[in-house]
Amino acid sequence: MKVERLLLVLVSAVILLRTLLTYDIESRFYQHHSHQHRYPSLARMPQIHISQRGRLSSQAIRTMPSSFHFLKGENGRRIVNDGVSRRQRIKTAGLRKRSRARTITLASLGEVVRNDFPILKQMVHEDKPLLYLDSAATSQKPLAVTKVLREAAINATSSLDEGQIAERLEEAREKVASLVNSPSSSQIIFTRGATESLNLVARGWGEKNIDEGDEIILSVMEHHSNMVPWQALAERKGAKLKFVPLTKDQSFDLEAYKTLLVPGKTKIVAINHVSNVLGCVNPVEDIVRLAHEAGAVVSVDACQSVPHMPVDVQRLDVDFLAASGHKMLGPTGIGFLWGREKLLEEMEPLHIGSGSMTNVVIDGSQQTNPRDMRPIPWRFEAGQPPLAEAIALGEACKYLEDLGMRRVHEYEVELGTYLWNSLAAIDGVVMYGPPPDTQAGQDRGALVAFNCPGVHANDLAFFLDQEGVAIRSGHHCTQPLHRSLGVAGSARASLYVYNTLQEVDRFCSVLKRTLKMFSDMGFGVEDSSPCPLVSTSDPNLRDPGIGRPCTDLWPRLSDSEEYDSEEDDGGWT
Numbered sequence: 001m002k003v004e005r006l007l008l009v010l011v012s013a014v015i016l017l018r019t020l021l022t023y024d025i026e027s028r029f030y031q032h033h034s035h036q037h038r039y040p041s042l043a044r045m046p047q048i049h050i051s052q053r054g055r056l057s058s059q060a061i062r063t064m065p066s067s068f069h070f071l072k073g074e075n076g077r078r079i080v081n082d083g084v085s086r087r088q089r090i091k092t093a094g095l096r097k098r099s100r101a102r103t104i105t106l107a108s109l110g111e112v113v114r115n116d117f118p119i120l121k122q123m124v125h126e127d128k129p130l131l132y133l134d135s136a137a138t139s140q141k142p143l144a145v146t147k148v149l150r151e152a153a154i155n156a157t158s159s160l161d162e163g164q165i166a167e168r169l170e171e172a173r174e175k176v177a178s179l180v181n182s183p184s185s186s187q188i189i190f191t192r193g194a195t196e197s198l199n200l201v202a203r204g205w206g207e208k209n210i211d212e213g214d215e216i217i218l219s220v221m222e223h224h225s226n227m228v229p230w231q232a233l234a235e236r237k238g239a240k241l242k243f244v245p246l247t248k249d250q251s252f253d254l255e256a257y258k259t260l261l262v263p264g265k266t267k268i269v270a271i272n273h274v275s276n277v278l279g280c281v282n283p284v285e286d287i288v289r290l291a292h293e294a295g296a297v298v299s300v301d302a303c304q305s306v307p308h309m310p311v312d313v314q315r316l317d318v319d320f321l322a323a324s325g326h327k328m329l330g331p332t333g334i335g336f337l338w339g340r341e342k343l344l345e346e347m348e349p350l351h352i353g354s355g356s357m358t359n360v361v362i363d364g365s366q367q368t369n370p371r372d373m374r375p376i377p378w379r380f381e382a383g384q385p386p387l388a389e390a391i392a393l394g395e396a397c398k399y400l401e402d403l404g405m406r407r408v409h410e411y412e413v414e415l416g417t418y419l420w421n422s423l424a425a426i427d428g429v430v431m432y433g434p435p436p437d438t439q440a441g442q443d444r445g446a447l448v449a450f451n452c453p454g455v456h457a458n459d460l461a462f463f464l465d466q467e468g469v470a471i472r473s474g475h476h477c478t479q480p481l482h483r484s485l486g487v488a489g490s491a492r493a494s495l496y497v498y499n500t501l502q503e504v505d506r507f508c509s510v511l512k513r514t515l516k517m518f519s520d521m522g523f524g525v526e527d528s529s530p531c532p533l534v535s536t537s538d539p540n541l542r543d544p545g546i547g548r549p550c551t552d553l554w555p556r557l558s559d560s561e562e563y564d565s566e567e568d569d570g571g572w573t
Contacts, residue, residue: 109411110500113403116142117498128468131503131510136276136304136447136494137472138326141396148395149331152388169385172394173377176336179397179405180321181312187344189337189377190390194303195225196350197322197337198270200380201299202229204347205320210267212238217260217269217296219244219252220484221278224477226270226301239267246484250433251280251440257287261294269298273305277478277490278433279416279445281305288317297343303327304445307400307496309409313338325389330396334389341376349373349380356382408497409443415495415504416446422508423493428453428515432485447494449476452515454523457491460514467510 114120117140124130132140141149156165170185177185191197210216216230220243234241242260247253252271260266269291274281288298299320305311306321307328313321320343324335339347349356356379359372373379400408417436423429431450434441452460461473472492475482482489493507 109403109407110415110498110503113142113498114500116144116399118143120498124468125466128466131469131506133493133495133499133503133507134470134472135496135499136327136445136492137476138332139307139329139496140498141329141331141392142399144399145329145331145392145395149388149392152391156387165385165387169387169390172390175394175397175401179311179401180306180323180338181314182338183314184341186375186377187338187341189339189344189380190385190393191322191335191337191380192333192386193326193335194301194322194324195335197335198226198299198301199229200337200347200350201270201320201322201339202233203350204380205297205343206230206233206237206268208346208348210234210237210239213265214239214267215242215260215262215265216240217242217244217257217266217271217291219271219282220246221252221275221478221481222270222272223276223301223303224479226272226299227480230270242266243480244271246278247440249435249438249440250278250485252282252287254283254286258290261290261296263294266291266294266296269296270301271298272301272303273311274302274308274445275433275478275481276304276447277449277476277481277492279447279449280434280440281309281443281445284316284318292317304447308412308445309443310405319343325393325396328393328396329399330393331389334386334393336393337380344376344380347380349382351382352379353382355385356380403497411497412446412495413443415499415501416444416448418501419446419448419493419495419504419507420444422504423448423450423511426508426512426515432490445494446496446499447492449490449492451487451490452518455515455518457489459518460491463514463517464510467514469507469510 173185297319306323321338326332457473475489
């Protein structure tokens, strides 16, 4: 009897000990340190607890909420809310028997994925941790992408035959098609990037469909890659360009757009989905509907939307859509164009040659017939395909789908709103684009372009860099937009899924210290401050931030100094 009681006590002690060990300390950390006091909605997000043994009860599996997108175990594998049975997701999660319990909330998404981006852990300038806030220009690549990129680069030219290469290429095409919900993977054309994609539309479609007197509609917020090809086409064909202006809150003016559409005259509307400066999400569905009613087609630059939010080409009903690999966790040198099948069939390729033809002859009685081109998409992909880059782009698409694009977007909206509000609290910072609390700024991209009075954006970016903070400065390939804003350029901080709220706090802290340094040097204090880095007295050029003509030169000439324009070296004498 005593032995039985002793065994009972031991069993009870073991049960109690296991209960204590499975107590989720980490979830308590996230609950207290995830900025839920700033975003009450985060506190209401359902949480799923996984025990140390990596098991969920059948009841927990059945009641798993739809907002729970993935689990992550020690080996980093993810399960997506993609229609696979909930029990199968748990089974394939790869959770090890002794993995630590983990609760993932929206606020912790950046922390969860950071281990996939080892570059973010590096130190710069000897002892400064890197704070990367330039993802709107180029995103970092996760280990899953760099791994397949390296493997493909090593093996593609040694162990793969032509059939295997074609198979790997088409697998990558399928992954890209899945990300944008293309009806067919044959509608995905691999290009060198979004710039080539948009040139393909302007050349391949525009040359055959735009005539003298026809009209092309753009907006003033377009990236140069979605503006210059159309300017060149209009000049060649004698067509007319029209530009949609900004509203007072610096967003797309839909009412003005309606007045620019002329049925029978307007042939194409080329627009961006999300502005890389203003951050606003343009009303593409309305733009497309109105354009189609006027008989025009629509080409969308989706470089700032495909990486950050769900993009469904069928729901948007667009005719063309372009995106760039290096902005969506993929490698440089590759992008894609999605096109409506009927329009692609009618287009001429930019390049022809190896891989694009089915029959080439040199018989004097015959010539190579354009009808001997391969079907789409291969007729547009002449030459040796960028196999390693395409495979890596496909892996990047898979990585994003595994995270869940709706979840990525929700996280970035919270992150971007926090960035905007934090910058708004700093005296003297002038921000561009609609605020997130307005209708036009709703769900805006996680980026903010800004200026600081009397401080040139390039100077600001340089000194932030010395503190390990990487932002972008300049005109961001949107010179017409900056002119319409009355400035020569701006600074821009842009976020992605691997950034965190704590990083925004650090950025704003460093920015305040840097602005104080400029203030101590006499910049950004008086309106009479000279224009840094401006060497012309052009009255049409506005000084970023303070909105006055740059008629002051820097450095200034003293009474004893004289500039000799005849000196060969153009120096001071």
